[in-house]
Structures are given as structure tokens and as C-alpha cells.
Amino acid sequence: MLRDRALEKKLIVLQTLASIRSGELCSYAELARRSGYPGSARHIARLLHNCPDHLPWWRIIRADQRLGLNEHSSEGRLQCERLQQEGWHLHCGKLIHD
Template sequence: MIRAIPAGQVMGYGQVAARAGLPGRARLTARVLGTNDDPQLPWHRVLRADGRIAMPEGSRGWREQSQRLRAEGVVVERGRVRMPALDPAKALDAEIWGPR
């Protein structure tokens, strides 16, 4: 599911879990990402539901996530991203399956 999030877009941990068929398991998503060792996984596109980066502000991971998001054109202000007003699951479906 995380690999399917397009560059320049973000989703919340809970949204990722729900799209993976595990509604209510946002913490599981966070745990999986916390143990990830795959450098190709776009972990930086997953945020808290309110758009905040989940790592401690100013930490190496926080800075890296901010930099990666900005490199993809995502606006990050004080460690927060404005979450999409549209349902990201629908946008993601359109990205994967094309327009309806």
C-alpha cells in the first residue's frame, strides 16, 4: 500500500491501514515503518492524521522526512503537511486504476 502512494502525495497511518484492509490499525502501520529496512519504500509519504511528522521535531528522521517531502513538491511548514481535502483513497484508486 505504501509503495502505491504517488510522489508528491501523502496519507495518514490510519488511511494506509484501512486501504490495506486493516481499519483501526494505524499503530501497526507505524510499527511496520519503524522497522523498515527497505531503502526503496517511500515511508516519508506517511504522516499522522493531522499532517504532522511523527518523529521528534528536529531529529535526524524528522529532518530527512521533511527534506524528502519537499523534494517531491510537498509543502511542509513547521513539520506539518496540509492533508488532502479529497479522499486520498479515491485519488490513489484513480492513480492505480485510471479514471472511472
């Protein structure tokens, strides 16, 4: 039963993630809220760590407009590249739209 609820929560979050359009950013907390799980931002971050690559995980950032990943890590560089393709760039550590 608990496992079923966890799977259901994961599927809802991934469906919500899939609905985030190109060029749109969303914080971990906002994704949790949109998914119906306010206050679960840390859980969202853990879930996205193993997210299928075809879902737009790179559009999820911190509430302060910074990357949730280290921008110098391979994953952080990939997130930056994908966001740049959508019109975003880092300025003083924060994301700015072109």
C-alpha cells in the same frame, strides 16, 4: 500459522505503501484502511519503523497533517527533505503543498 498471517499482513501493507505516488501523502490510519486493516494505525507506525528505505515511508504522516517523527531528529529531517523534494513544506508544524 500466526507468523504466516503476520508476514502476510506486513507484505500487504508494504505493497500498499509502494503504491503511494510521489507528492501524495497518506496518514497511518489511511494506510491501514487501504491495506485492509482499519483501526491498525499504531501497528502501521511500528511496521514502518523498520521499513526498507526504498519504499516511500516518508509519505506517511499523522492524520492532522503533521509528521509522525520529530522534525528535529535525523529521521524527521530526512522525512522533511524527501517531502520538500516532492513539493511539501512545514508551516507551523503542518505540511503544506507548494
